[in-house]
Amino acid sequence: MILQTDTLSLTLQGNRLLHDITLDVRPGEVLGLIGPNGAGKSTFLRVMAGLLRPETGRVLLDGQDLFSMPPEQRGRHLAYLPQDAPAAIGMSVRDVIALGRLPHRRTATAEQDAAAVQQALEVVGMSAFADRSCVSLSGGERARVLLARALAVEAPVLLADEPVAALDPAQALTVMELFNRYAAQGQAVAVILHDLALAARFCTRIAVLSEGALVSIGAPSDVLTDALFSEVYGVAVRRCGEVVVPWSLVSRNRVL
């Protein structure tokens, strides 16, 4: 399934949050959404998830308008992983992941549900914790459980808002590899990232947002240019092979 946004704009309380964004998230790709703080990445992802209605423009899922789709059908086609989840969930790991099957409550069998939950448990490496209460987990473990909940939906489109922010490097790599495998099965993944090295390594394409507008989209090597870092982030970079390191501020006024 392909998720498209068409000249999407949003203004809330007089602030122009998104401006004329047209892009698509294609099956088989991991699209990285990057940009400075306040660029509108999360807002854009929320619009694509059907949580915010755009002022103008449309969101299309395989050509069908997302906002006129029956909610349950939309729930099966699109999984959303927010940045911050509720603080304490008193349920077991397995029960939380099983919530991801709620959109399938009228279409899937109990066996299909159980298989999807088990698979999600395994891919995030939480099988051993299945019956533990989520309250007893560390921040990283809880993040993986919530990721597994989103994976258990088995939706053709997955939207994730900074899924690796709370993870150590090993776990972050694991999760990014997971997204790649997910995409390799033909699913479309859009993910907000702050770590540009991870974005460069794991994303098929990168979309750069700045002040609510799409300023660049394409293959990582085409997008992550010195000019982009200077113009969008206000930093000069140094390169060590493929790795890009933000090195100094271009203009202090930009940031402070």
Added chain:
Amino acid sequence: MSRYALTVAILAMLVLALAILSLAAGPAGIGVLQGLSDMLQGRETIAATIIGQIRLPRVILALLVGGTLGLSGAALQGLVRNPLADPGVLGISGCGALGAVLVFYTGVSAVWAPALPLAALSGAGLATLLLLALTRGGTLVLVLAGAALGSMSAALLALTLNLVPSPYASYEIMHWLMGSLSRASLHDVLIALPGLLVGSAFLLGTGRSLDALTLGEDVAHTMGFSLRAVQWRVVIGTALAVGSGVAVAGGIGFVGLVMPHLLRPLVGARPSRLLLPSALGGAALLLAADLFVRLPVSGTELQLGVVTSLIGTPVFFWQVWRLRGRPV
């Protein structure tokens, strides 16, 4: 048999046993089965009258009012994601009682009987709506708003009864504030039954939505659940169930707080799994409490709400103790 099914089965048997015991308990030594069969066959014996007019209405109301209190507590806790939510603690029952008192003592309900439950459910519904508008303020705001609503309704209720020229005013205040089934009649059952049943149906249907809400409003929405829809279901269900119960039994507190708390270790924290067990547990608790107040320990009968509060307040303290240190 799963743990859930086992818990439900045991609770159902407990409710049945308590109901039978409650039918059999009383100062008049009559045969329960004899009374029931006389009643069903339309024979006007003493046993039939005592069972049909006195004990059966009381048992039915204890069962249904307790059940709906447990159910609405579980649903409210799931909706606001807060273990302190309860119709009594949050002042919903109090506002319902105030509504009932206003139509009862102005004589409106004597002219038109359905006015009593309607006024009570309006009071309960308004209180629930107000609380829901304040949920975004977090635990502290919710509980403070509940305390304010409870105190306000209690004060207005007492004021209303003091203005009524009745020699029994203070007894009446006790009845409405603490709750009692000692005057339960067949007429009460008929008045309260529709609201109790329809309200329960509304609340029992919220399970999956409440489950989805544990992941937050955004994720629930992306999974196809509308927060607004489930909020309305809970508000309407609570108003109907709690309002109708209050109209005939007064404001019985803490049943909805206690049952989900006691049952979570047995059936897990999934809101949908708590609804039915909490309803059965609430029914059992109120049947048992009503049996207890009928014990001839003192000259007069205890108020039902005194017993449920004595059981409930330690649980309330325990919940507050667990929440200490957490940001509110």
